[in-house]
Amino acid sequence: MGRTGSGKASFHAKKRKANRGDSDSDSSSDEDRLKPKLKTSHVAAVEKTTSFTVKSCQIIVDWNLMARSMNVDGISFQNFWANGDSVIFKYNTRKGANTTEKHCYANSENPFICLFLALGCYLRIFQQKFDRDCNKVFRAQSQKEKSASSSFSKALKKMLMSIKDSALKLQEFSIRDGHFHPHGVRKGSASANSIGFVARRVEYGKVLEVYWRFSMIGDTYLGRCLAGLMPEKPNFGILPPHFTAGRENPFIEEGMKRCFGVILRRYGGFGVEGALLLFLASIVYHHEWLKTQIAGTTDHPFLQIPILNDPKLLEELKKLVTLDPAGAVTMATGVPESVKLRDKLREVIGLLTEYRNDVKWLKENLTEMVKNAMEEKATENGNITATFVAEQVAAATSKLAAPDGARLTASIGARASRSVGVDDNLPASSSRELGGLEAHLYRTYKYHDPDAAARNRHKSDWDVPSDFTMPSAHLFNGWVGWLQDGSGKKIDAPVPVKPLRLLKHGSLPRKIRRAYDNNWKPIMELMENEVADEIRNRHVDGMNYDFFKSTYDEAFKGVCEKYPEFADTAKTKNWKVPTYCKKIATVKSQRKKAMV
Structure with a gap:
């Protein structure tokens, strides 16, 4: 496809031919890979044009699973569950392929591409559509096979056509005009990681069986990389937001029912509760970011997240969310020894830097410290120094000003209470009796x-x-x-x-x-x-x-x-x-x- 006169990028939508030998016609081999930065930009574009629909969530899932959109199309509530600090996805067994478990992680520092947050918001916003017999997560109301994959491709094309000078934008990320396609998501997520781990996750048949059949540890490491956590950064082993307690806590139970009541009622037996707890914790942890997305809008889907409208419940849930080992999340998985060694080196460098700063401070202040010590000794011997006089004046002034400051603060507080018109001592009564x-x-x-x-x-x-x-x-x-x-x-x-x-x-x-x-x-x-x-x-x-x-x-x-x-x-x-x-x-x- 050539460049359009309006500067719009063309969207590659060729179907694969039956003959696998026609590589020039193969849409998967002819598409340019989607780089991580462009993936983030794409999610941003979807947010701005469709206000967080299923499509912005689906591209994050595609990226983390290294999946074709047709694979994500069939995901149901029985295909994912919590496992410590990760959520495991596993496709339904397909003819001729034994699917593997794929460990996916949260990105606690970048809510824009955080898988747990995206799924949590999506499942809450669209939970009413799950009150039905079919449990497919992304398919449309019709439940037609590949309907989610088809609508996702259409949404990509619509998004691309809505961006001004989209062809030039894609060129900045080395994507040729006519080579932007959903399959580029899979290529992009696979391009910067170890081939062994990639082969396992994308299920490369005999390659997997011969060389990397039992390398689950490699998949956990890959999962962290795909979540946007960088091995060279100190937060690579960060835990996801999680609760320090379980559903036995009344506030957590209330939050789960408010956000995922329909899903728990219909699909709770599939073991999805653990994953939903992690998703809810991410919503609570990133609540300030969610509110910034809502600001200035009147119809943003995030407005349908009920705990954002309940400050009392949100405040109680915030007290229960942590990034430290607690509850069901006790350790970080997918962190190799090389990364741990790098963290120890950072710690040593930090200690050396601190020691260097202490020595520098000592050099700068040693003279003043000796001078102060000599003045203190002179004061003890009954000699009056300039420092002694200044200290006595400051102490006397503080003693006189403190009572007046306390009275002024109390007076301001009393006036503020009267201006609001709320009496904290009012007795509790029935709702209708105290309607007024x-x-x-x-x-x-x-x-x-x-x-x-x-x-x-x-x-x-x-x-x-x-x-x-x-x-x-x-x-x-x-x-x-x-x-x-x-x-x-x-x-x-x-x-x-x-x-x-x-x-x-x-x-x-x-x-x-x-x-x-x-x-x-x-x-x-x-x-x-x-x-x-x-x-x-x-x-x-x-x-x-x-x-x-x-x-x-x-x-x-x-x-x-x-x-x-x-x-x-x-x-x-x-x-x-x-x-x-x-x-x-x-x-x-x-x-x-x-x-x-």
Whole structure:
């Protein structure tokens, strides 16, 4: 393919011919390898153009497995599990090939290409699609064979065409126009590593059987290299983010249910829990980076990660995440002796450098130290020196200023508490009884609303901040926001917005009021009426995943009795909250016409 006139790179999409001898036509042998830096750039491009879809996760998996996209297409929940500090992948046995176990690792220092973080975010964001009989991770809803591989190739082409001067960009990485293809991912990941380890991972038949049949240690080393950990750097043997406890800890169990509840319910028996724990730990460890990706957007998929919206749960989980040996992760695998020796040399060099700095400091300060010692001795003998006078004046000043500083600090703290309007000594009560009390626990906002009536344009007690927008959520996530968390699309708000059920009609800006009344209240009030007693007797701080799930199931069941049209879950499982509200209005209108 030649260069296009617009500067766009052409995408090689030739199919392999049946005759393996036609190497010029073989798409796998004619494609240029994708270098690590370009792989990172590609992931960045996917992030910017598709807001973290399955494709950006799939290319990271392709790279770490040295896999063809058709191999990744068939991965299911039974094909990966945790093993200490790694996650092992193993394809389903194929005719004529005995698949090997592939050890994959996290990159704790580069969340952009971290496999554990990518899979954790992907499985959480798209977990609703796994509530079905087929357990293929990357395939589309149709579950058609090779559907994930096909859509991945199409996404690569779409991404390439969206980049300005893409042909020149590829030339910077020695990729010829017309030779950019998904298979280049496999070539790139294999190009900088030992041929023996590569042969084992990509399953090169007789080569593997004769020479490297039992070299699992080589695969663990290769896995760390593919994760982006450099053997010459001191962090090559770094452990992945992991929890110091297991699912017996209530906070970890709550986080697992919030993020992977559907997967645990349907596929927990496949042994995937250990891997999910590592994925959740990576989400918690990289939560600040995730929030930076969300900043300035209103529809980023990371907004669907519930623990980012629950600061209390996130804070408890942060206390349980570590990079040190603990829990199920007790040692680093895949670190050869040569790397360990290099680390010891770094330690020795560090000690020598520290010693050198100490000697340098001693040379610079020895004269002053002798002078101070002589002055101290003179003071002891009753002689008054300049240093003695300065020390006495400083001590007297500090003694007089300390009480005034303490009183000033206490006064500022008291004023700050009164300005927030929160009383820490308020007694606990039932949710419905302290509906007003809960509302007082959240701050109000003062700003100008140009769409409001004249008397309300400068209100000082709006329920939501000026940049608040009603979240776009599936029904279950919307139910959580209705009961407990109303922060909407502004995750990093310094003060949370009250639960959506406590918002007042007259305290909302006009645009928000319309969305709230028309696209949220119809379905949410129906559901709330079904479980009013349960909500009334549960304080907002005591609501957890089990409470949300049980009340949601009961409430939705009651709504389906009133609106049988919602009972077909295969049809409604992808509906969002506004869709339900529109359907309610449509059904009401149809029923009214029928009565007439």
